[in-house]
Amino acid sequence: MPEEAAGGILRIDLTALASNWRSLRDRAGGAETAAVVKANAYGTGIEEAVPALAAAGCRTFFVAHPGEALRARNAAPRTTVYVLNGLLPGSAGFYAAHDVRPVLGSWPEIEEWAAFCRSQGRRLEAAIHVDTGMNRLGLTVGEGLALAARPELKDFTPALLMSHFVGAEERDNPLNARQIETFAAVRNALPGIPASLANSSGIFLPQKPHFDLVRPGYALYGGNPTPGAENPMRAVVGLEGRIVQLRWVETGDTVGYNGRWIAGERRRIATVSVGYADGYPRSASAPGRSGEALATGMALVGGHPCPFAGTVSMDLLAVDVTGAPEGALARGEPVTLIGGPLTVDEVGRRAGTIGYEILTGLGDRYRRVYTGSAR
Structure with a gap:
């Protein structure tokens, strides 16, 4: 579609995207900095955003669905890709065939993944999600603390232990300290497994809960991870x-x-x-x-x-x-x-919603114009 025939033109600055990733990496205090590229890389396009982030140095990506994992895997073949929404029944073969990793958040998922690995004679990698307050996905804290004694851990490789903040964008929310403390306890019960808690806003918390890996999403694409303060990210x-x-x-x-x-x-x-x-x-x-x-x-x-x-x-x-x-x-x-x-935050505010919804709702009828690179 030539620009002169397009009713709407979406301009995406890949240089700003890569710059935002580097800025978050520098703030993460030595923790590996991954990138969340679900929802078509927050509306910017997986096929364009993932190579730009990989060229900037990103080696780990998170998506929500297996279909997104395939796209991310094809866009950056020599990286690690995790699927956040868990392991659906009967889908283990897909993950193994395409070298992507499920995030396991329940006993049935862990048991199915372990059984599949036994059947293949391979200890395949997966992440383990422990719920520390969201009450959405993940093992309970008690289940996480008891996990070390479970025989299933001998059948696969737990490559990452993770949880998710409830309200990290609210700097003074008491839930932040409670979740950090709870997650640290689970981590101590499972020594040797890399740990990840911080999302975009979590990277900016004063407690610096960076652990071994941080998982920014919204901030990569120009959203403000510190509402109420000046946005430290570049517009994308x-x-x-x-x-x-x-x-x-x-x-x-x-x-x-x-x-x-x-x-x-x-x-x-x-x-x-x-x-x-x-x-x-x-x-x-x-x-x-x-x-x-x-x-x-x-x-x-x-x-x-x-x-x-x-x-x-x-x-x-x-x-x-x-x-x-x-x-x-x-x-x-x-x-x-x-x-x-x-900004995406201001547009969201004016529409009575949030910038996340504005970004992820960007449709496919726009003429997309990509500028810049990972440099």
């Missing part, structure tokens, strides 16, 4: 929509489905070729009257902040561009939907 993603039509609406006219936005005076509206089918959230819609201070969707048009007008629809959204520079207002001109002050 930029999104532009294209103006497909301009019109004036008169006082009292409505814009969009169900007439939820009303012009309080004569206003100029730009219709932009991006909608919720492209992953831009409908929750960024702007009901009300023009001129009201609404914390909803916003675009930059010629560098000028312009609020959305009405409901984000499947393929289109409307922007009130009355105050934008005239030179930026023409059919085909770009409007910035992510970029500059409209």
